Amino acid sequence: MLAGPANVKLRQAISLIIDRDEINNKVYEGVRQIPTGIVMPGIPGFKRGLCQYCARDVNKAKQLFSEWKTAGGNLAGPITVDFNTGAGHEDVVEIIRNNMKELGIETTTNPVSEKYFSNMPKGNCHFCRAGWIADYPAYSTFMLDLFSKDALGGNNLGSFNDPKFDEILAKAQAEPDNDKRYKLYQDAESYLLNDVTATVPINWYVGDQVFTDKAVNYDEPPLKLMLWERVGLKG
Numbered sequence: 037m038l039a040g041p042a043n044v045k046l047r048q049a050i051s052l053i054i055d056r057d058e059i060n061n062k063v064y065e066g067v068r069q070i071p072t073g074i075v076m077p078g079i080p081g082f083k084r085g086l087c088q089y090c091a092r093d094v095n096k097a098k099q100l101f102s103e104w105k106t107a108g109g110n111l112a113g114p115i116t117v118d119f120n121t122g123a124g125h126e127d128v129v130e131i132i133r134n135n136m137k138e139l140g141i142e143t144t145t146n147p148v149s150e151k152y153f154s155n156m157p158k159g160n161c162h163f164c165r166a167g168w169i170a171d172y173p174a175y176s177t178f179m180l181d182l183f184s185k186d187a188l189g190g191n192n193l194g195s196f197n198d199p200k201f202d203e204i205l206a207k208a209q210a211e212p213d214n215d216k217r218y219k220l221y222q223d224a225e226s227y228l229l230n231d232v233t234a235t236v237p238i239n240w241y242v243g244d245q246v247f248t249d250k251a252v253n254y255d256e257p258p259l260k261l262m263l264w265e266r267v268g269l270k271g
Contacts, residue, residue, distance in 0.1 A: 037113075038162055041232070042109065043104070043109065045100040045103055045104040045107075046101065046104045046108070047233040048089045048100050049097045050097075050236065051089040051141055051233060051236040052092065052094075052096050052100065052134050053093065053178065055092050056071070056092065056238060057092070059207075059238060059239065063124070063127045063131070064239070068239040068240060068241060068242055069086065069240040069242055070240075071090055071237035071238070072084050072085045072086060073085070073090070073225055073237065074087075074179075074182075074225055074237055075225060076240045078191075078242075079175060079178070080173075080174070080218070081175045081217070082220075086225050086229060086230070087230065089230065089233060089236075090229070094138065097139060098138075101140075101141075111142075113142075115141060115142070115144075115162050116145070116162045117129050117143055117144070117145050117146070117164075117165075118156075118161035118164040118165060119145070119152075119165035119248065120148055120152035121147045121148065128165075129145060133145070144202065146161065150266065152153065155268060156193040157184050157190075165196065165238075166194075166208065169220065175180055176208070176221070179221055180205060180207075181236070183196045183201065183234070185202050188203070193243040196228075198232060198234070201228060204220055204227065206208065206218035207220050208221045210240065211251055224241075227238050248269075248271045249267070250271070251267060251269060251270075252269065253268065254267050254269050
C-alpha cells in the first residue's frame, strides 16, 4: 500500500508530519535524540542532517500529500501500523496515528506479542516499527545489514530492494580510502531517506539508565555495550 515509486510523496508526507519532539518528550521524557538520518553520532563517517524529511513540517507534508493525490494516489483502506507489544511502543504509535490524521489518513494498529520480527520480512505490514543496535561501529552495519538485497529474508525487515542503492553500496565496499568510502555510504543513506524514502527514522537511542554519582567508569558507548568489568564505586 505504501511501497513503490508512485508513493514516494506519500511516504515523504508521513515522515514530515510525525512529531518526533512530542514522541521524545511525552514518551521518553526528553532523553533520546531527534534523528537527522539513520546512522548516529559515534559511527565513523557519520554526517548530521542527511535526512530532508525528518523534521516536522506540517505545511510541506500537506503539500506533498496533496500532490500525491493529484497524481492519482489513493489509499484502498486504513494504513496498518504494526508494532511489538511489551516494550512501551503503544504511546509512540498513538502519537504517529494522531499525526497521520492531520493529513486525513486513517490508520489501524496491529500489536504483535510474539514472533514480530520474524514475520515482518513476509510482507505482513504497511508501516512497521523496528529498531537496531549495531554489533560494531561501522557504517556498513546500518546500510548493508538493514537495507541491502543480500539482507533480504534477514535483517532487511522492510524487504527493501533497489538496484541503484545496492550499486552505491558495492562501490563503498570496494573503496579502500576511508573518506571516499564514507562519502559513498552517505550517498546511499541520503538516497534511502530522500530519493525513495524507504524508512522513517523516529529517534536515536541514548543512554537512559539511572546510576549513583558514586559510580565510576559508567560510560555507555554508542553501541550500548557496557564494559561492566570497569564499572565500580568510589571509596
